Amino acid sequence: MSSDLDVFVGNTTLIDEEVYRLWLDGHSVAEAVARRLRGGLLEREATSVAVLQSDTRDHYRTFQMLERLLHAPPRLLQQLLFQIPPERQALLVQRYYAFDEALARELLGKKLSKGTKKELDEVSARTGVGIRSCRRQFDNFKRVFKAVEELRGPLAENIQQLFLLPPSLARDYAAIVFFANSRFETGKRRLQFLSFGDFAACAQSMMAHWSQGALAPEAAEPDGDLPKSFLQDLKELKVLVTDKDLLDQHKSLVCSALRGKISVYNELEANFKALSRALVNVGGKLTHARDVRDFFVDLVEKVIEPCRSDKWSPGDLRLFLQHYTAAPRNLPGFRHQALWERYMAAISACLLRMFHD
């Protein structure tokens, strides 16, 4: 006897977390049933495979109906079709928008376009994330990106508002949007040692210190774009490396401050000019979209790798950056101290985060 029709509808919508996870991972009903069986549910609950199938199908149907609402979480709160307690709604949204960092790492800085979506097969193979799950996560990124790309104000808060995500997850999404917007290159071999978390932290520092909203909340430009005027102003900082006197004075100030406090003093003394040039020029290049892409490549190639080969410790780097940032205050004739500190705040944060194996 076969059941043609088999439904169970509760006044309060039943959400089974395990089945939700299986659904999110993109398993078919049959796969999900198999996995639940492997989990030993049958023995624990003394039930039959048929019951498990029916239960799984019910949940899958519910999730399919909910998916439309999950695309706009505020609607999930307002809709009348499913009565779901707030904490369960929160769970649904959070799990739906949670992503695999390996996948997000792969997609960082890529254009969230149809083309990229077509490449998801490979990404899925590389990351071990199911293709259906990959597509769903990609669509999430894209949906969030589209929703906030033209909004003003802090990205993370806009995302939190529109998608009702927990703050940490909203910040991660902000980073993804930020990278997708600026199209930073992250796929190069020499950047492979950096995790999604590293990039997300960098993005957050950059937005926090550089974005328009960070200084003036009334700003007209979205947070995802770095403010043009700021980037333009960064060119002014070049004086620190182009003016020979300033460069020398800067070096002596930093070196005198660090003497004896840093284990790699000699190497620092030898490389200061190269390092300083690299640090300043990274900022100077940000006005050109093409150069923007190389931001992280430059940082790694010109700062992190030399330091690492000289066996700097993270503490050394921190001390150096601290004094390197502070020193120009005492440089006669340098008028861009505020700009400089704003610039270096993000750069320092990024470097410190990225300085690991």
Add this chain to the structure above:
Amino acid sequence: MPGKLKVKIVAGRHLPVMDRASDLTDAFVEVKFGNTTFKTDVYPKSLNPQWNSEWFKFEVDDEELQDEPLQITVLDHDTYSANDAIGKVYIDIDPLLYSEAATVISGWFPIYDTIHGIRGEINVVVKVDLFNDLNRFRQSSCGVKFFCTTSIPKCYRAVVIHGFVEELVVNEDPEYQWIDRIRTPRASNEARQRLISLMSGELQRKIGLKVLEMRGNAVVGYLQCFDLEGESGLVVRAIGTACTLDKLSNTSAFLPACNSPSKEMKEIPFNEDPNPNTYSSGPSTPLKNQTYSFSPSKSYSRQSSSSDTDLSLTPKTGMGSGSAGKEGGPFKTLLRQQTQSALEQREFPFFTLTTFPPGFLVHVGGVVSARSVKLLDRIHNPAFVGIMGNTRSYKLLDWNSFNSDEPETRDAWWAEIRQEIKSHAKALGCHAVVGYSESTSICEEVCILSASGTAAVLNPRFLQDGTMEGCLEQRLSWQPGFFSIGSEKGEVDFFPQSQDSSSLLGIEEASPPGCGFCHIPYDELNMPFPAHLTYCYNCRKQKVPDVLFTTIDLPVEAIVVGKGCLIQARLCRLKKKAQAEANATSISNLLPFMEYEVHTQLMNKLKLRGMNALFGLRIQITVGENMLMGLASATGVYLAALPTPGGIQIAGKTPNDGTYEQHISHMQKKINDTIAKNKELYEINPPELPEEIIGSPIPEPRQRSRLLRSQSESSDEVTELDLSHGKKDAFVLEIDDTDAMEDVHSLLTDVPPPSGFYSCNTEIMPGINNWTPEIQMFTAVRVSRLSNINPTNQTLNKNFNDLCENLLKSLYFKLRSMVPCCLCHVNFTVALPEDELVQIAVTAVAITYDKNQALQANKAPTEKSQQRASTDNEEQLQFPLELCSDPLSSQPFSPAKEVLEGASSHTGIPAAQRATSVDYSSFADRCNSWIELIKLKAQTIRRGSIKTTTSLEKASPLAEGYLRHRSVPSGTNSTVSVVKMTPLSFLPGAKITKYLGIINMFFIRETTSLREEGGVSGFLHAFIAEVFAMVRAHVAALGGNAVVSYIMKQCVFMENPNKNQAQCLINVSGDAVVFVRESELEVLPPQPAAAAQPTGAAGDVTT
């Protein structure tokens, strides 16, 4: 011009995109009532229109107010072509017509389309100004309150229970009209929805008039049903119990409502038989009287009664009413006379109630039922079609003026059946029928009408007419505990009275109320059927039957041992396909056998569980093309007053065959094991009574009990609990053929629910009284194909049995997170939509209970091995609270006090919290603050979490700017209010403070893209969810937060997979209420109702 209806259309949200080009919608709204229509302006290019219309005013008479629904249609304006309908909302404005119910309907309603389902929501405010005093209306029945609840509603007091009211209305089904061939499915569905809405309104109004005639003010246990008779039309019929109710003005915590525990509610004179020895009574096994009548044509009706086996067992000697009271004591005679006079004027002394004020029910006789097979025969009346096709769309026709036959026929059919029920009750020495219900099963042109109830003797005092009211009041004043404590009585009055009643509970008490209803009402010498009587095991003064079957809920005062359980009998019978009369005849011939089988199954299963009574018995016989199906559900319990049931003994036919013998003894062992296991599972440990107390066995005319295939014999030795073979107290199953073997096997296939689960089909689970507030109401529907090529009754039975068992299993699995819990009010409905297709729909509620507390609660009473069932632990608990504060009365109630203490220590932890903490902990650390955010959905954006230079003043203007570029749903700060739904009449741990009116909704959903909507399951899943959503929205708009006595009366599903089409009709009803949590009551006692009322016009209730 007695009324002015005012409607305001506020806003819409989440509308569907109607213009593909712009991805937007130009929506406007039509508001229609009767023949008047108003329109709002078009709100261009928005999916979240803000119409904020003026008040549309309809000046109408109250008759129209009662009949017509308010119809709101949302449309998309189209300059060049016809406007497209987005969907509709029907609002029943009836709740606004009684003074105590809702005053305004305001809130978000789902916009419903019969083809697309819910498409966005609309915010509407509705008010009614009634110009005249309500009581002056006579042509309408405004002001008569309707309740689906089958007990006296919690915040009311019954002054008089008048009795049975019924009415039916007939019309042609729009689906079968000629016009249906040329109109769209949408138009046809909408015509049907509207017609049924109109018919329900009219029906309710007509019933209301009858109630007013009886000088009542309310209908309780209102049950309205549709018979979709296809070509022959559409019948809407309703039954109910007319009452005069008084609102208890003070609903605060200390007043127990109608269902307080029995000890306080002692009924004094009638249960105390002053002369117990002279009072002789007769026996009762569960009784079923049926008559099958089949009328080939309307005019001719052939009674073919007593064709059934049960009746053949039944000596008809007791049929006369004259035998009543022959042997009874003087008191009994008096009672009879009183009651009879009170009931005499009534055509049908029926009551649709299943729970009664304590003392109302004096004796219960047994189940009475009647069925009749009819041929639906539509008289084609050309005049009728002409008029229906007229411009005035389905305004109800007074059928009488067109076709005098029709309603008379249906009325006559039911009258016939009711008459039968009445006479069956009389045969049982009863003058009334309680727990009465009616149902139909239709297949093509054959219709089975069924009615059933429980024959009972009632206390006449509740039945007096208005003239007696003064007397009643007087009695109340000196017998306060007796029924619903009047509001006029304060705490002070109440207190000493309860002391009185507690003293009445003393050990030397002659006839405790816990067993009175079990005592036989009929006369022992004129027993209507053979049964075995013993003296009541509780009071040992009067006689009780060995088994009792009833359709009512377990009376609150009943003393039960252990817990109850759901018992089902399932049966299939093949039938030849036939036409018209031949078909009807073959059905009528099959019915008695089915009834007999069902009855045997029930009896066997009851014995197998070691129980002796069934409550809430509901037998459905469903007719299909080529088979009949019978499904009986009931809740088995062990009543302390009835004798311990004997075991089941198998008797083989060929005792010489060794292997056969072995097989038999193996089966016997299995059965005995099952009984033992069940007794343990349901905690059935009846008290061991010393033999001498029981008294001498009653001289029983044993020769009268001829053994058919099964026969029960009562046990004389109560102490005997072992189930050894050969004892004469055993219930003998003779295995004489393979059929019988199958039956025995099928007995053993019922799997008990997994541990932590109990189930019953009554309001309350006997033996559990410590409910926690978590509830989950659900509907499950299954359609299965019986895919046998050559089906036999046996294979069909097995299939059907498996289907039900699997369904139950799947429910237990689904609800496993709620353990320990009980499935209450499990209601199975069987339909046979097509050849080989069986559809089963189940609606029930899972309620959690506190296991620890259960143990504690059990301990105290098990010393006496007795337990009291109680509807509402809240009420039971409150009561001792009052008593315990008094040092004098605290002593006898010490067990209760323990329960109370246990309760107070446990109720502090809401079950919901426990549940969430378990599954949520995994990431609770990450987002607990964020939950708060979602809950509050704060609009103000906190800035500067990273950079602290931002000032807060700057933040607020910015907040608007953030989202300016996007259309963000309006009113994001509103949270959807939670509406609980339950088929029960109460909510555990909560107090119902207000009844807002009846919810009675009928929906049709159709699709022509079945596959795209996820197949049949996807389609129905969405539809049921939509129905729930619409019920909740209506309740929330009335200002309520729960639906009680919810029932899905009909779920008709039809599919045509080849055409990718499906259609479903669902009819639901219930009572919208406001409840307050017990815990909240303590905090804010003065105006609890206000807390749950919506505050603003937008109806944003935050709970």
